[in-house]
Amino acid sequence: MLDGLRQFIADIVAPQGGDRAFGDSDYRLAATALLVHVVSLDGQPSAAEQRKLHSLIESHFGLDRGTADRLITDATQVEGEAVDLYHFTSVIMRSLDEEGRKRIVQMMWELVYADGQVSEFEDNVVWRASDLLGISQRDRIDLKHAVAERAGGQLKDSAVGGCPRASRADARLYGSHDETLM
Secondary structure (H helix, E strand, C coil): CHHHHHHHHHHHHCCCCCCCCCCCCCHHHHHHHHHHHHHHCCCCCCHHHHHHHHHHHHHHHCCCHHHHHHHHHHHHHHHHHCCCCHHHHHHHHHHCCHHHHHHHHHHHHHHHHHHCEECHHHHHHHHHHHHHCCCCHHHHHHHHHHHHHHHCCCCEEHHHCCCCCCCHHHHHHHCCCCHHHC
């Protein structure tokens, strides 16, 4: 009911044209908006980040290139209008089970690592989104490690002291009990 009231007020303040192909309650739009946010954090997305975004959208949502382009366009629009991550994460929470939400966090990490560098801003946004999505710290770090390993050892991770894998700092900050980190 509260979401309905918010949408009603939003439509009065800034009416949405019928030009968007994906509705506000579509988890794919919400997830893609999170991904667009992540890929935009360090400035203009690189060609590698743009390719990775399209690849993730097409493969994870089973969309053709044109539909994926439209979803990214719609997501870019709603992400630009958003004031926080909650709107997107709440739609995802209502739509997906824990495994589905973990896949969204994994997609976020894949985008973060697409350009070969992890900034503190990117790391922080994935942390905040994961928290809002009900993903445990342990699972978030495990997903980060898995993506970093697949991405290879040539990455620079400024969020954890220049190491592509989580460091002792991750273990201290997030309470990891993984002996390989210590």
